[in-house]
Structure formats: structure tokens, C-alpha cells
Amino acid sequence: MEYEEPLFFRVMEYAAHADGDIVDMVSGNPDWGSPPAVAEGLHEYADTGGREFQYPPSEGLRELREEIAARRQVDESQVIVTNGGGEANYLAMGRALERNAGDEVVMTDPVYPYYPGKTTMLGGTQRFVETAADGSLDPEDVREAASEDTACILVNTPNNPTGAVYGEDAMREFVAIAEENDAILVSDEVYDHFDFSGEFASALQFDSPNRIVTNSFSKSLAITGFRVGYCIADEEHADPMKSRHMLTNVASSRPAQAAVLHALRETDADYYRESRELLRERVETFTAALDDAGAEYTTPDGAFYVMARFPDFPGTLENTYELIDEAGVAGMPGAGFGSARDDWLRFALVTPRVEEAADRLADYFA
Structure with a gap:
């Protein structure tokens, strides 16, 4: 696995030029604001x-x-x-x-x-x-x-x-x-x-x-x-x-x-605690909708990413583009993170539209 060109910017560029409204869950840019x-x-x-x-x-x-x-x-x-x-x-x-x-x-x-x-x-x-x-x-x-x-x-x-x-x-x-x-x-x-x-x-x-x-x-x-x-x-x-x-x-x-x-x-400890609690809630919201989509997924103990595997939908770059075009959700292909999870996709929960994105995925895979 050479990884000479990580796929993040390629996916972000594709999503930026896609038609329609896209929920960006590609990169880990926190959305809750700095202290x-x-x-x-x-x-x-x-x-x-x-x-x-x-x-x-x-x-x-x-x-x-x-x-x-x-x-x-x-x-x-x-x-x-x-x-x-x-x-x-x-x-x-x-x-x-x-x-x-x-x-x-x-x-x-x-x-x-x-x-x-x-x-x-x-x-x-x-x-x-x-x-x-x-x-x-x-x-x-x-x-x-x-x-x-x-x-x-x-x-x-x-x-x-x-x-x-x-x-x-x-x-x-x-x-x-x-x-x-x-x-x-x-x-x-x-x-x-x-x-x-x-x-x-x-x-x-x-x-x-x-x-x-x-x-x-x-x-x-x-x-x-x-x-x-x-x-x-x-x-x-x-x-x-x-x-x-x-x-x-x-x-x-x-x-x-x-x-x-x-x-x-x-900055006091409340800032960090509140961001953790926000992310904990997003994990619960997102994974509940993944249940509705029939997906297998990881439940994170930390950070703010969820990996998910959908039936008969491997986590290739081409399928990542399809989700952008057809479901309006941009994630990262599991193949970009190695060979062990190349049939999974990774989603960054750093958007206030987590519930909307999860509903879109549930509808797409229903």
C-alpha cells in the first residue's frame, strides 16, 4: 500500500463540484466553533x-x-x-x-x-x-x-x-x-x-x-x-x-x-466536555439510522468517525462518488485506509447535519 496520494482531497473536490445539496462527512474539520x-x-x-x-x-x-x-x-x-x-x-x-x-x-x-x-x-x-x-x-x-x-x-x-x-x-x-x-x-x-x-x-x-x-x-x-x-x-x-x-x-x-x-x-474544561457530549449524541443519532439502513458499523470509543459497511456496496472510490451523486452524502472510501476494511466507508461526524445524512443513507439503502 503506497498511499502516495491520500484520497481526501480527491473526494472533497468531487463533492464540491457535484450537483445538488451534499452533506460533507469527508474530513475532520470540527464544526462546533473554537473557544x-x-x-x-x-x-x-x-x-x-x-x-x-x-x-x-x-x-x-x-x-x-x-x-x-x-x-x-x-x-x-x-x-x-x-x-x-x-x-x-x-x-x-x-x-x-x-x-x-x-x-x-x-x-x-x-x-x-x-x-x-x-x-x-x-x-x-x-x-x-x-x-x-x-x-x-x-x-x-x-x-x-x-x-x-x-x-x-x-x-x-x-x-x-x-x-x-x-x-x-x-x-x-x-x-x-x-x-x-x-x-x-x-x-x-x-x-x-x-x-x-x-x-x-x-x-x-x-x-x-x-x-x-x-x-x-x-x-x-x-x-x-x-x-x-x-x-x-x-x-x-x-x-x-x-x-x-x-x-x-x-x-x-x-x-x-x-x-x-x-x-x-x-479556556475551562466545560468547552472540552461540551464538545465530547455533542459528539457522543451524534454517534448515537448516526448509528441508529445505520441500523435502519441495515449497515454494520463501528461504535467509536473516541474521536469522531464511524466506519460502516452496507450490504453489497463495497467502500470503493467509485461507490463513494455514487453516494455523493445519488444520496447526497460524502464520506471516505474504506479502501483509502488499507486493505482490512476496503469494503467499508468512513464518515466524519463533524457536521450539524448528521441526522439528515443518516436519514439519507437509510433511505438510499432501504
Whole structure:
């Protein structure tokens, strides 16, 4: 699975040019709005001018790195502010592969398609471990796949596209497997604020030089366009990752970082709780209608995606286009996430029209 061109933008472009009214459930752009402190932070920054409009420190504003470090209970020197979670994963995977400790990246199937693409771009070899029907990942399957050729073990929790959440026991084992094979566990935790199960465990709970955690504010603060993410790594990895970051991007956006810093300081827990509750309700609404459509589906423990399989309707790109044209609902083909669920489709529940979309699907497959 090369994944040189993830299908997201191809599907979004098709939906944008389709006739009629289309409910967009393709990409994970939160629709519930950012906390007011994000805009407040931007307004405050706009009034600073002068030096504050110039390059920030390459590794990120010190105040933001200190805020992240305090929240994640790590040293500020371990934090690198990145251009979204995408660059954070690129830096972490690049570090794993440049250590001459193997060239394989072990990841799940189904998989977020940017991971295989980055692996290929970085000169690595993809190795896939199939998840269970509910999206859970058995550490023993990962242990069996890992070897002296393994440079990186990549996990995403809560998971896109399955919605699975990996608990403390699983994460402990993933860290241990990385240590056993002199590999780096890269734990992408961008959906950590969207855990419905209460079982989410960060890899940061386990002190090890063999783990790097990546995250982003894109989803949690509903600011996907700001491109502010971060990674946390021991200094032996953080220093070369900072060099790669500087050579690739010089620095991340200073106004976006300033706004995020203000929002972190001024936004209380109610904002995150309310967005979780909204998504929990949408999951219930959407899956109830999928029952009416006779579909098999995943019930996510976290994040905001549902995978569904409809009778005699495999999740190909062509069938995704058919749903856009005939049902007025745009999802993602399961084939875009690997081979294990290539007869499924994935829907992002980030639209206030979730119930309408579900009704359209139920009517189409009735």
C-alpha cells in the first residue's frame, strides 16, 4: 500500500463540484466553533506589532512550550511546537528512521493514510498489523510483527478511522515492545480530548527514551487551519528533531501560537466536555439510522468517525462518488485506509447535519 496520494482531497473536490445539496462527512474539520479565547488571543497579538511580528524561536514560543510542558508534566526542553500534528508525526517518524536501527514502520490496518505516505517519503518500509473488528489492537500481534528491522511502531489513540481507544495495559506493552526491539513508539494522540470511554492512556505515562508523543490543537480547539501541533521526546531525540524542523519549516506561525497560548490559559474544561457530549449524541443519532439502513458499523470509543459497511456496496472510490451523486452524502472510501476494511466507508461526524445524512443513507439503502 503506497498511499502516495491520500484520497481526501480527491473526494472533497468531487463533492464540491457535484450537483445538488451534499452533506460533507469527508474530513475532520470540527464544526462546533473554537473557544472565544482563540479570537481574543489573535486580537491581542495583532496589537503587538514590531518585533512580535518576526520569527518566533524555531522550536516554538517559550511560553507555549512551558504551558504544554506543565500540562503534560515533562521538561520544556522536550517540547517542539510544529506545523500541526502532521509535521509532529513527520519529525518523530524521521527520527525513528534516521537512527540506523531498522527501516520498518509498524502500523495498523486500517490506518490513517498519511502514515504510510510519510513512511514511503522518508525511505521506510511499511508493515501492517490488522486490528480486531472493534478496532482494538492486540499488543501480542504488534510484538509478533516487530523485529530487529523495526525502526518505528506507530499507534493512534483515540483512533482514526476506527474510533478505538488504547488503554493503559496496551500502551504499556507498546512501549515495552519498542524497547525490546530498539525501536521508537510514536503515539499520535491528537484526539485525546475526545475519549468517550474514560480508558485513554497517553504513552507519556511511561517514562522511556523509546517513545515520542505527538499531538495538535487542531481538533481540540477546532482550529485545523491554524496548524499548531507539538511533539514530546527525550532530549536525545528532541535535539535532532529540532534541527529537522528548522531545516524544513524554519518555525511555526507566531500569531497562531500566541492565540493557542491565550486559549489554553483562558479556556475551562466545560468547552472540552461540551464538545465530547455533542459528539457522543451524534454517534448515537448516526448509528441508529445505520441500523435502519441495515449497515454494520463501528461504535467509536473516541474521536469522531464511524466506519460502516452496507450490504453489497463495497467502500470503493467509485461507490463513494455514487453516494455523493445519488444520496447526497460524502464520506471516505474504506479502501483509502488499507486493505482490512476496503469494503467499508468512513464518515466524519463533524457536521450539524448528521441526522439528515443518516436519514439519507437509510433511505438510499432501504
